[in-house]
Amino acid sequence: MSDQDLNVTEAQIAVHWQEENKFQPAASFIAQANMTDPNIYKRFSLDNFPECFKEYADLLDWEQYWHTTLDTSDAPSWKWFVGGKINASYNCVDRHLEEHRNKAAIIWVPEPEDEPHVVITYQELYVRVNEFAAVLRDSCGLKAGDRVTIHMPMVPELPITMLALARLGVIHSVVFGGFSGKACGERIADSGSKVLITMDGYNRNGTMLDHRRKADEAVETAKAEGQDVEKVLIWRRMRGEYVSEKKMVKGRDYFVDELLQKQKGVRVEPVAMNAEDPLFLMYTSGTTGKPKGCQHSTGGYLAYAAGTSKFVQDIHPEDVYWCMADIGWITGHSYIVYGPLALAATSVMYEGVPGFPDAGRPWRIAEQLNVNIFHTAPTTVRMLRKAGPAEPAKYNFKFKHMTTVGEPIEPEVWRWYYHEVGKGEAAIVDTWWQTETGGFLCSTMPALHAMKPGSAGPAMPGIHPVIYDEDGNPVPPGGTAGNICIQNPWPGAFQTIWGDQDRFVRTYYEKYNKDPESKDWRDWPYFTGDAAVLATDGYYRILGRVDDVINVAGHRLGTKELESACLLVDAVAEAAVVPVADEIKGRVPDIYVALKPGKRGGKRVQDGVVESIETTIGKIARPNNVWIVPDMPKTRSGKIMRRVLASISNGRDVGDVTTLANPDVVEEIRVMVQGEGHGEEAIG
Ligand code: WTA
Secondary structure, eight states, rough: OHHHHHHTGGGOOOOOOOOOBBBOHHHHHHHHHHOTTHHHHTTGGGTTGGOOOOOHHHTTOOOOOSSSSOHHHHHHHHEETTTOOEOOOHHHHHHHHHHHHHSSEEEEESSSSTTEEEEHHHHHHHHHHHHHHHHHHTTTTOTTTTOOOOOSSSSSSHHHHHHHHHTTEEEEOOOTTTOHHHHHHHHHHHOOOOOEEEEEEEETTTTEETTTTTHHHHHHHHHHHTTOOOOOEEOSSTOOOOOOOSOTTTTTTTEHHHHHHTTOOOOOOOOOTTTSEEEEEEEESSSSSOEEEEESSSSHHHHHHHHHHOOOTTOOOOOEEEEEEEETSSSHHIIIIIIHEEEOOEEEESOTTHHHSSHHHHHHHHHTTOOOEEOOOOOHHHHHHHTTTSSEEEEEOOOSSSESSOOOOOOOHHIHHHHHHHSTSSSEEEEEGGGGGGSSSSOOOOSOBBBBTTBBSSOOOOEEEEEEOSSSSOOOOSSEEEEEEEEOOTSSSSOOEETOOOHHHHHSSSTOOTTOOOOOGGGEEEEEEEEEEOTSOOEEEEEESSSSEEEEEEEEEEEHHHHHHHHTTTTEEEEEEEEEEEEHHHHHEEEEEEEEETTTOSSSHHHHHHHHHHHBBGGGGGOOOEEEESSSOTTOOOBBBHHHHHHHHHTTTOOTTTSOOOOOHHHHHHHHHOOOOOOOOOOO
């Protein structure tokens, strides 16, 4: 039996949708769109690869122009735009001053509705980025190539921090604010950060959370893993007030506003970085326990983020663009910060939860700011549809364009988004991509293609996917599901896993590579870890992960990470985590634990498991159920059959289990979870 059979993948529990009717983009959208030339696909064909990507690189200002488009000598770590020198902060800020000095770069909406919005013009952004860069240089001694971890909520100080670091060539590693201090500490240690930048508190769902308390935990965790954090810089959410209960640690903790006092009016020259120097790390869950730091380049990444923002997000400088993701995820990096700001857009940021204080909130914000491009995840669309299906109609806003990202969207939910939120006029793009890929891989080009609910669409210009079966044979259009891979490199592709090149090659390139010595990109198809089907019209439908990753509300969680958190509970001997279909979140983890001999179960153990998951990872990983089972269903060689547990959790038939070592336990667990009778009905 292969390992594949022991696990259950998201793809295996994917709902099978039928072929859907297409929707045409509105004439009014097409009339103003950035990309209306179908020849773009010819220009970006494999015959013109890699030179075609010059078109994206030329959206940027280069301090020194590059000479080699793609260098494959270090395959499969690709180097793009070699010889080029560039600064990301300069491209997102300085170069817009001449034309757009007084234009809003960032509009920040605090969660409390009575707190005024904060509007930061490009000039103001320039001043704040420079002054903070001076703090980082002078008070922290940071220089190009150093790493800094950022653990902050959705406040304008977050992009300011990123851009200030990028100005110095310091590699930033933003950790999602909702992650626990422990999760943050592990990422600090892995990246070797000596400085942590955080905030004292923020609003979430009507309460001011004490975020600063996570910093102590993070520093302790990093120390235990051998990494000393020398300085913790703390932004204050409320001017002149400190909202945390935690005491400042002398000689380690500093209020940013106080350090800034000394830097009034200081300007810092942007450091010209090599195109292939890293801009940032973004940690994501993988198939083994440890999160991996995806390393993104400066020139290639920024070119790809800018190009896709321009053509797929259809951002013009006069647009008001709102992406409701968190900057702590790749979506926020590429499509709140780097892409939109590289194009001199107005990027809206919202501090809080979409449904606070009610499901009309996003539409009030859209109305008030006259947002015309809206970007969110299916999980949020499902939530808003459930909580306030008629809310969008009550507000006078008009989107020309909307995006969905992060997980498959059900056609029914897509149609609500289209008719109610888009009011039947907005073009929708369903963008499929990953932390690793820097930008979109598949999406319709909004003015060129019809939209098909539930399908991401054709590949992006210059992206050439192939669906392989397990043996490496390409699956033809109209065929069955398989592993979707990308045949060619592209500028947004990550360069390596920080500090673990072997794991990088193994995880992403080994599966379909035939010659590990090859320097030819054709020998290195990129393995995405997703299953997909390709319809005869050239549209891809993504089914979900084929590995041990669960996509919960659009956030990637490794089952191994969850299982190790369960094992921290003293009574727990074994743990297995499986994905369960969920109406709002897409997938949620169901947890099965077996106890050590002589240990008693009950609510204490269940609560212990939940608590351990929350402190090791964060609340987003909260399980659906914790089932305490007498024993795990196992093969005769002792491997836990997660597939069987997943069938039980998803209300499905468990199939033939007679070859297991302990078939009786399966029925016992089934009754515990599904109740008496036969649960053949599939959920979702
Ligand atoms: C899934 C988020 C279906 C997919 C940008 C991928 C999607 C994982 C879509 C990456 C989509 C992302 N349709 N599935 N439009 N977009 N996914 O790294 O399984 O947080 O591998 O990047 O999300 O998640 P990540």
